Amino acid sequence: MGVYADYAATTPLDKDIIENVMVHSDEFGNPSSIHKLGKRAKAHLESSRRAVADLLNASPQEIIFTSGATEANNMAIRGIVSKYDRPHIITTEIEHASVLNTYKSLEAHAEVSYIKTDENGVMNMDHFRQELREDTRLISVMFINNETGVMQPVYEIGQMLHDHAALFHVDAVQAFGHIGVDVKNLGIDLLSLSGHKIYGPKGVGVLYRKTGVMMTPLITGGSQEKDARGGTENSMFIYAISQAMQKAHDGRTERTIREMQMKEKFLNDLTQAEIPFKVNGDVNQSATHIINLYFPWAKSEFLLTALDMADIYISAGSACHAGTVEPSHVLASMYGEDERVMKSLRFSFSHLTETEEIERITEALKEIYERLV
Amino acid sequence: MDNSKTTVVVGMSGGVDSSVTAKLLKDQGYNTIGIFMKNWDDTDEFGMCTATEDYEDVRLVAEEIGIPYYSVNFEKEYYDRVFRYFLDEYEKGRTPNPDVMCNKEIKFNAFLDHAMLLGADYVATGHYARVEHGSDGVRMLRGIDDNKDQTYFLNQLSQRQLARVMFPLGHLNKSEVRELAQSYDLATKDKKDSTGICFIGERDFKEFLSGYLPANPGRMIDMDTGEDKGQHDGLMYYTIGQRQGLGIGGDSGPYFVAGKNLETNELYVVSGADNPALDASSLTASELNLINDMPETFECTAKFRYRQKDVPVTVNRLSDGRVNVDFHESSRAITPGQAVVLYDGDVCLGGATIDTVYMNQKELEYLG
Numbered sequence: 001m002g003v004y005a006d007y008a009a010t011t012p013l014d015k016d017i018i019e020n021v022m023v024h025s026d027e028f029g030n031p032s033s034i035h036k037l038g039k040r041a042k043a044h045l046e047s048s049r050r051a052v053a054d055l056l057n058a059s060p061q062e063i064i065f066t067s068g069a070t071e072a073n074n075m076a077i078r079g080i081v082s083k084y085d086r087p088h089i090i091t092t093e094i095e096h097a098s099v100l101n102t103y104k105s106l107e108a109h110a111e112v113s114y115i116k117t118d119e120n121g122v123m124n125m126d127h128f129r130q131e132l133r134e135d136t137r138l139i140s141v142m143f144i145n146n147e148t149g150v151m152q153p154v155y156e157i158g159q160m161l162h163d164h165a166a167l168f169h170v171d172a173v174q175a176f177g178h179i180g181v182d183v184k185n186l187g188i189d190l191l192s193l194s195g196h197k198i199y200g201p202k203g204v205g206v207l208y209r210k211t212g213v214m215m216t217p218l219i220t221g222g223s224q225e226k227d228a229r230g231g232t233e234n235s236m237f238i239y240a241i242s243q244a245m246q247k248a249h250d251g252r253t254e255r256t257i258r259e260m261q262m263k264e265k266f267l268n269d270l271t272q273a274e275i276p277f278k279v280n281g282d283v284n285q286s287a288t289h290i291i292n293l294y295f296p297w298a299k300s301e302f303l304l305t306a307l308d309m310a311d312i313y314i315s316a317g318s319a320c321h322a323g324t325v326e327p328s329h330v331l332a333s334m335y336g337e338d339e340r341v342m343k344s345l346r347f348s349f350s351h352l353t354e355t356e357e358i359e360r361i362t363e364a365l366k367e368i369y370e371r372l373v
Numbered sequence: 374m375d376n377s378k379t380t381v382v383v384g385m386s387g388g389v390d391s392s393v394t395a396k397l398l399k400d401q402g403y404n405t406i407g408i409f410m411k412n413w414d415d416t417d418e419f420g421m422c423t424a425t426e427d428y429e430d431v432r433l434v435a436e437e438i439g440i441p442y443y444s445v446n447f448e449k450e451y452y453d454r455v456f457r458y459f460l461d462e463y464e465k466g467r468t469p470n471p472d473v474m475c476n477k478e479i480k481f482n483a484f485l486d487h488a489m490l491l492g493a494d495y496v497a498t499g500h501y502a503r504v505e506h507g508s509d510g511v512r513m514l515r516g517i518d519d520n521k522d523q524t525y526f527l528n529q530l531s532q533r534q535l536a537r538v539m540f541p542l543g544h545l546n547k548s549e550v551r552e553l554a555q556s557y558d559l560a561t562k563d564k565k566d567s568t569g570i571c572f573i574g575e576r577d578f579k580e581f582l583s584g585y586l587p588a589n590p591g592r593m594i595d596m597d598t599g600e601d602k603g604q605h606d607g608l609m610y611y612t613i614g615q616r617q618g619l620g621i622g623g624d625s626g627p628y629f630v631a632g633k634n635l636e637t638n639e640l641y642v643v644s645g646a647d648n649p650a651l652d653a654s655s656l657t658a659s660e661l662n663l664i665n666d667m668p669e670t671f672e673c674t675a676k677f678r679y680r681q682k683d684v685p686v687t688v689n690r691l692s693d694g695r696v697n698v699d700f701h702e703s704s705r706a707i708t709p710g711q712a713v714v715l716y717d718g719d720v721c722l723g724g725a726t727i728d729t730v731y732m733n734q735k736e737l738e739y740l741g
Contacts, residue, residue, distance in 0.1 A: 301444075301446060308443070309406070322411045324411045371492070
């Protein structure tokens, strides 16, 4: 059996959730239909929406279901940018591709400032303050970086924006289930979530949109999701994501403690095994489930292959179509053009991770290290 | 024999040869792993790496035959060790052979090291050549398919490299390889063989080169008459013996490239396929690589270009890895920068890079 330590890429499906979904699968009506079957489906859909809203401290009408976080991010960004004439936007250099490449594609329609990152992996707040203008319309900052696990100053920015007109968009894909996500407390206007990062299915996500925020719809069609997104609702998976969120919320303390223990054990084991490494970013500001390590003695690409041959599944940077590893834009933002960028790996754990699995990763790394030196 | 404890990393290009190579090794029970080399950066203007059809074929074939597959990026190594050499040679008016350099520096050096560090016992490729392991080391033999034999491009490999190499196709004819690909129903069975220099691909060679080196047009001079035959596009675009693309009209043709003068930027041409200006009787070469121990002086056969028929020669080793090669009969259109590769029957003895060419001790004006 292989060791999976790539939970930030995706998580296994919680079978209980899928069983629950199957139990409700006879409820096949179209929520837009006005007959009884449709109305029952609608009621079921709306109860999922209420559950999701409650978990975020939002109202049900503020929840839009999407095909995933990539769509949610696109919907928020494109939906807002198209409301203005070349608005000023702020985002960071370390966002997920679904945010970064969306802005890149909109550069003719928006003026985008990209905030730099310091060596801790945290966006530079001085730079942010410099870039923030009175006419800034939208600010996109991720909650937890998917490569380093480092938390971004979302609360601080939310506070700063109290008396500012700019909308605050937060990609919380890696945050939900690991830290508290209360949209009101954090002062967030738009927030995206994904189902498959929290043991739900792929193909479903959430966009929270604060009441009063106007967006042009990305997908036009019927009047579903209060005209925000056309297309018959994916009711089964919407139910699944609501269940996944509920479980992630209810089990958060237990799960994160386990994740933290695994992460600490991993770092201790590596040290004890005398495998040279450094942590990328500030370990004290990072989420419980992700750790990014710099191994000065080998390239990420080599390590990924060698570890895969030992049936250990992790990741680094982003994969090119030709299967090679592209340098991580996140580490490049933190360290510049340094060999560190090409010699780092991301490990991400879960409450499902077992002690023995952590030990196998260390053993494999030790063996590879000894082969090289 | 139980091969399952022997790990073989196959360099898979997405072509039919390396696909069949991987399949043969897998069927022989080796612990077979496919690795695709990305040696050239074809990143588009948006900074995204473009979809690589070749990698897609590697993926399909690896799935079909049931082996793990990976990629490795050697763009930097390739640029530094092959492409720079390629440009330097053109700048000197010579005609480089990037395939020889790629085998020496990338496939059987960087890639070989990568595979060994991953725990491989051998590296295999789809080259048409044979390796024979004996008590006194390794010998490299021509592939049995005369028309496909690729030892010319492998002449710079050392004992150390060859000791770790397998060429499973060396015993096969190309037509048999194609038939095997068909019978295994591999995804690449109908794929055309790649032609030309890998990083240029289907693009126009002149246009490609002009993107890296300044083209400096000059005069074409008839070596026999001293006549000006018009303008050339830049010395780097021409190779000794070349006939096509000179654009010289008239009845006196056909014209051939016979030499280059880098100082005056003149291209020397001669008319008539039998023109003696293209004849040579000896050459000197550098970077001599001998795969097996050889005496200071020996007789053997040699090729001066790929797919040429061998000619008998006498080899005299000089100092600094230089070598003098005397032809028993005169030979035509020898090109500085290309490889001279030596054979004893089917055994490839090694080779060197051609520097200067002589006719009866007189240096030819190939490069001035």
